[in-house]
Amino acid sequence: MESPRPSKRRRVSSHDLITPPALDLTDSTDTGELSGPDAQLDRLLDHATHVLATEAAALASITRLYRTSDPARQSLRDAVRAIITAQELGGRVIACGVGKSAYIAQKLTATCKSLGISASFLHACEAMHGDLGDIRGEKDVLLFVSYSGKTPELLSLLTHVPEGTRIIAMTSHTRPQDCRLLEGSDEGILLPAPVPEREEVSFGVQAPTTSTTCALAVSDMLALTVAEQMHGKRKGEVFVRNHPGGAIGVTEREVKKRKRRGVDVSALELPSPEASASDDG
Incomplete structure (x- = not known):
């Protein structure tokens, strides 16, 4: 289930931002407006800043979600506890994805390592060809990054994950029961990373942009929260050492x-x- 789209546009404060409306970049010669290279450049610059405003609004929206939604806050608590437990058992957080989501998973892995959190990256396709051995069952936490929550490569991988492995899914969903990656998992954890409006509506193309920005922000939030829990005021020292x-x-x-x-x-x-x-x- 996709996140509901705002029903109307209105001017709001920075605490209640919504996605700016998509821009019309068609030539305005017939409307009496300025035309020519300068006008075209102005429209392109308007479009460019529209991208920034849209992504900023999405980040404000997800910030509000984790500040006000009890289920989202509980999910974050559960995810932090699961990763801390894995660290105490000598395990790791294994971030997994494909496509653009794989880059988010790689960034999450790198951030965790620099903060003294044992982590590794697993590409779902490579996992099916031998890298599955990287997952060591109940010691590890497997964190899927997928906007749709139903990426075929990740779903195919699920049936081969060692028993007892804790699953975290970072997706666009706000309810665990709507995420296919968590089907049949009683202890699965959903980390919501929704956007107010899909990219194809905001920008006219489905390229992952706003969604990956939000996923990256949630990844940073998770890594830094775990580091705070593990190291407290020493997290800066740990980072410098690494x-x-x-x-x-x-x-x-x-x-x-x-x-x-x-x-x-x-x-x-x-x-x-x-x-x-x-x-x-």
């Missing part, structure tokens, strides 16, 4: 060196891009 490279690592090392020498670090310069293969952390 990230010695790039501008982040170089900067932290230089700060420590200068502090030891009693040098003022308030105006510390970042290293040049040539100093590292990663200049943005």
Whole structure:
């Protein structure tokens, strides 16, 4: 079941944003409006900022969901507890997806690792060709990323998941019973990541954009919440220890060196891009 579409457009506050209406980019020559290259560029820029406004509205909507919805908040609690339990048992959170959702799962995995949360990425197609051995049953938590919640590759994988593996599904649904990935799972957890309006309505194309933005935000929320529970105020130290490279690592090392020498670090310069293969952390 898709998230209900707003019935009408209205001006609202930042706490109650809705998706801006789609723009009409057709030539306006016959309407008496300005025409030519400048007018066309203005329409394109309007469309560009419409994309930003639409995704910002979707993030505001999902923030409101996790602030006000008891089922969503309980799902987040359950997901955090399941991952913490897996960590205590020596297991991992295994993020799985295909297509654009696979990139979200990969980003979630990388973020977890940097925060000291044992994690790995599993591509659903590769799992069916041997990578299924990465899942070690009840020690691990398998987290599916899928907007539809019925991606065929993920559904096919379900029947081969080791018994006792805890399942978390990050989908567009707001009720577990509507998500096919959780069918027959009494302990399955739904992490809702809905959008107010489908991309084809907002932008005229079904390319995952708003939906992947929301999935990425929910992934970050989950990883940072687990890290807070595991490490508390030490999560910054854990991250720095796991990230010695790039501008982040170089900067932290230089700060420590200068502090030891009693040098003022308030105006510390970042290293040049040539100093590292990663200049943005």
